Amino acid sequence: xxxxxxxxxxxxxxxxxxxxxxxxxxxxxxxxxxxxxxxxxxxxxxxxxxxxxxxxxxxxxxxxxxxxxxxxxxxxxxxxxxxxxxxxxxxxxxxxxxxxxxxxxxxxxxxxxxxxxxxxxxxxxxxxxxxxxxxxxxxxxxxxxxxxxxxxxxxxxxxxxxxxxxxxxxxxxxxxxxxxxxxxxxxxxxxxxxxxxxxxxxxxxxxxxxxxxxxxxxxxxxxxxxxxxxxxxxxxxxxxxxxxxxxxxxxxxxxxxxxxxxxxxxxxxxxxxxxxxxxxxxxxxxxxxxxxxxxxxxxxxxxxxxxxxxxxxxxxxxxxxxxxxxxxxxxxxxxxxxxxxxxxxxxxxxxxxxxxxxxxxxxxxxxxxxxxxxxxxxxxxxxxxxxxxxxxxxxxxxxxxxxxxxxxxxxxxxxxxxxxxxxxxxxxxxxxxxxxxxxxxxxxxxxxxxxxxxxxxxxxxxxxxxxxxxxxxxxxxxxxxxxxxxxxxxxxxxxxxxxxxxxxxxxxxxxxxxxxxxxxxxxxxxxxxxxxxxxxxxxxxxxxxxxxxxxxxxxxxxxxxxxxxxx
Amino acid sequence: xxxxxxxxxxxxxxxxxxxxxxxxxxxxxxxxxxxxxxxxxxxxxxxxxx
Numbered sequence: 001x002x003x004x005x006x007x008x009x010x011x012x013x014x015x016x017x018x019x020x021x022x023x024x025x026x027x028x029x030x031x032x033x034x035x036x037x038x039x040x041x042x043x044x045x046x047x048x049x050x051x052x053x054x055x056x057x058x059x060x061x062x063x064x065x066x067x068x069x070x071x072x073x074x075x076x077x078x079x080x081x082x083x084x085x086x087x088x089x090x091x092x093x094x095x096x097x098x099x100x101x102x103x104x105x106x107x108x109x110x111x112x113x114x115x116x117x118x119x120x121x122x123x124x125x126x127x128x129x130x131x132x133x134x135x136x137x138x139x140x141x142x143x144x145x146x147x148x149x150x151x152x153x154x155x156x157x158x159x160x161x162x163x164x165x166x167x168x169x170x171x172x173x174x175x176x177x178x179x180x181x182x183x184x185x186x187x188x189x190x191x192x193x194x195x196x197x198x199x200x201x202x203x204x205x206x207x208x209x210x211x212x213x214x215x216x217x218x219x220x221x222x223x224x225x226x227x228x229x230x231x232x233x234x235x236x237x238x239x240x241x242x243x244x245x246x247x248x249x250x251x252x253x254x255x256x257x258x259x260x261x262x263x264x265x266x267x268x269x270x271x272x273x274x275x276x277x278x279x280x281x282x283x284x285x286x287x288x289x290x291x292x293x294x295x296x297x298x299x300x301x302x303x304x305x306x307x308x309x310x311x312x313x314x315x316x317x318x319x320x321x322x323x324x325x326x327x328x329x330x331x332x333x334x335x336x337x338x339x340x341x342x343x344x345x346x347x348x349x350x351x352x353x354x355x356x357x358x359x360x361x362x363x364x365x366x367x368x369x370x371x372x373x374x375x376x377x378x379x380x381x382x383x384x385x386x387x388x389x390x391x392x393x394x395x396x397x398x399x400x401x402x403x404x405x406x407x408x409x410x411x412x413x414x415x416x417x418x419x420x421x422x423x424x425x426x427x428x429x430x431x432x433x434x435x436x437x438x439x440x441x442x443x444x445x446x447x448x449x450x451x452x453x454x455x456x457x458x459x460x461x462x463x464x465x466x467x468x469x470x471x472x473x474x475x476x477x478x479x480x481x482x483x484x485x486x487x488x489x490x491x492x493x494x495x496x497x498x499x500x501x502x503x504x505x506x507x508x509x510x511x512x513x514x515x516x517x518x519x520x521x522x523x524x525x526x527x528x529x530x531x532x533x534x535x536x537x538x539x540x541x542x543x544x545x546x547x548x549x550x551x552x553x554x555x556x557x558x559x560x561x562x563x564x565x566x567x
Numbered sequence: 568x569x570x571x572x573x574x575x576x577x578x579x580x581x582x583x584x585x586x587x588x589x590x591x592x593x594x595x596x597x598x599x600x601x602x603x604x605x606x607x608x609x610x611x612x613x614x615x616x617x
Contacts, residue, residue: 083605088597095586119571122578133585137593144604155606 009150011081018085019075023152029078032225033071039232040064042264043239046256051248056110060238063103067208067231070096074211081152083145090154091141094132094163100208101170104201108174111197111241112181112190128166135159164212171205174198193245200241204234255300259293328396336393339386346386350379384459387452388522392505395529402446402534406558409450410441410474413485416454417472424462430469431458437476441483442558445534453527453538457487457551460523464549465491476557483557488550494542502540503528527553 015021024030044064047057073089073096080086102125109117116122135141136159143155178198181187187194210227243253266286270279353376356364364372394400417433424431435441443450454472461470468490476483494502501507506521524540531538536555542548596602 083603084598084601087603088593091593091597092590095590099586116575119574119578122575126578126582129582129585133589136589137596139604142603144606147605147607 009152011150011152013081015079015081019072019079021079021081023081024075024078028222029075029225032228033075036228036231036235037068037071040067040235042257042260043232043235046253046260047239047242047248049256050252051242051246054110054242054246054248055114055116056107056242056246057248059103059107059110060235060242063100063107064235066096066099066103070100071228077152083147083152086152086154087142087145091136094136094141094160097209097212098129098132098163098166101167101205104205105170105174107238108177108197108201111246112178112187112194128169131162132159132166167205167209171202174201174205190245193241197238197241200234200237204231204238207231207234249300249304252297252300252304255293255297259289259297262289263293332393332396335389336397339389339393343383343386343390346379346383350376350383353379384456384523385520388520388526391526391530392522395526400530400533402449404444404534405447406442406444407447407450408441409443409483409485409555410435410437412447412451413454413472413474416451416458420455420458420462424458424470427462428467429462429465432469432471434471434473435475437474437483439476439478439483439557441474441476443483443536443555444558445536445555446530449530449534453530453553454485454487456523456527457553460551461487461489461491461549465489468548478557481557482554484552484554486550486552488548490548493545493547493549494540495545499540499542503538531555 012022015023041064044057044061047054048061051057070093073093076085076089077093080089105125106116109115117125138157138159140157141159143157146153146155175198178194182191182194182198207227207230210230211225214223214227242248243250263286266282266289269282353372355361356372357369357376391400414433414435417431421431458470458472470487470489473486473488474483475486498507503524505525507525528538531553534555536553538551538553541550541552
């Protein structure tokens with residue numbers, strides 16, 4: 001026992017929970033200690049709630065707990081009148097202080113490189129800590145209780161200098177690590193993030209140690225407490241950085257923070273108000289807040305998960321789309337090259353077949369004529385197919401060229417009908433041409449491509465109409481200022497579903513195979529693209545399968561005052 | 568877990584146990600045994616600020 005009398009200094013010898021006593025004059029010390037504790041535990045608690053697997057978040061919680069232990073121990077030093085308590089808490093406070101520094105070092109490592117310091121570094125820290133473990137309880141740490149005045153202080157030993165040196169080394173280590181990482185090639189795009197977390201952590205440590213630095217320099221222990229107000233500020237900055245750069249949702253953080261905050265505030269009413277029945281009301285409100293808050297957080301979380309999934313899918317879709325575009329382009333190029341390669345020999349085949357039929361090589365037997373006619377017909381279909389492939393390639397590559405001129409659509413249609421009549425008649429079908437064109441029937445378009453489309457449509461009708469007739473009608477509508485060509489047949493017809501996508505690439509009527517019709521499924525796609533490009537439109541109609549089809553193409557009518565697509 | 572993780576965990580556990588032991592010894596020394604020196608003035612009374 002020691003022969004001093006605390007009553008002499010008029011110390012308050014009664015304290016509640018060791019930290020509340022009249023020795024702490026004013027509430028300033030409580031604000032500087034308890035407020036940062038609340039802030040740190042709250043922020044790190046909400047972060048852990050949301051992302052407990054993130055080691056940086058868990059380290060922040062560790063720092064908060066170490067700070068809480070330090071802050072409460074420091075409060076005991078302010079409040080107690082018991083020299084034993086002063087000696088004990090003053091002795092052990094260095095552990096908490098160093099743990100805050102070591103935790104900060106780990107935090108920076110986890111935040112920047114997502115891994116802890118190297119094993120060698122961990123071993124170094126451990127070895128450096130050994131003197132503190134050995135001498136914390138000895139007079140090397142605290143020489144003894146100072147009763148030469150009434151300040152309730154201990155006399156600090158040499159170990160304290162070693163602790164401060166260690167703290168300085170760790171702070172410099174953090175700075176150096178941050179700068180090194182900023183300059184490294186890997187983290188070049190994260191310069192701002194690394195700079196902020198490094199400076200934020202060092203500022204947090206400086207702010208935390210300000211009291212010790214000023215106190216040890218024997219300026220003023222109370223003045224140093226202002227530094228502690230900076231602790232929640234810098235921890236908030238670190239929290240913000242975690243949310244910003246560690247894919248933690250701000251929305252969820254805010255929702256959790258709001259619910260947690262309201263809950264704590266409501267619970268705190270239980271301790272500060274003593275109105276009758278208030279406990280029941282407050283408790284009920286707190287439970288309600290907790291329940292509603294739980295559903296709020298759950299729904300926010302679900303929304304975030306869904307949004308992340310959608311974003312992820314959109315990203316994958318974008319990549320797949322880009323890949324598809326490349327593949328599509330490659331396919332078009334391939335088709336273009338292959339078609340060109342096929343076209344030249346085919347022209348030769350068709351030419352020689354024609355010459356054979358014309359008798360350029362002498363008279364040929366009737367059996368051979370029939371065979372050569374088959375060659376010529378097949379060659380013609382093949383040439384049309386190749387032309388379709390080439391047109392698709394040109395359309396998709398944007399290389400299709402149009403030569404616009406004014407011409408009489410009715411005349412061109414009639415010419416084509418006459419050219420194709422022998423072939424139609426040969427198949428045992430009738431080919432009729434009608435005209436109800438009261439105006440000049442002039443359109444402005446590419447004459448070659450327009451003929452190609454009409455021919456395609458007649459060919460189509462021929463393919464899909466095993467018997468009956470094909471009718472080509474030209475008519476105009478002066479009110480709408482349009483001129484149209486309608487190709488109707490008595491063929492296999494189409495269902496409503498087929499009509500919807502008949503102009504798409506590689507689409508053929510569902511019953512096309514039933515009548516053994518060959519085709520690429522590109523003719524109508526090419527026709528639609530060409531007509532639309534020339535300012536017209538094309539559509540298909542049918543009353544149903546087996547009831548024939550009607551294809552109509554419409555162009556703006558060219559009158560004396562003008563109209564149609566300009567070149 | 569790899570060997571390095573084991574060593575890392577071992578270091579952390581050793582440090583945690585070391586700190587707990589240090590706090591325990593300090594408690595025994597300062598609070599239970601009150602084993603610390605008290606500095607007073609020669610006349611036994613502290614000097615007041617005022």
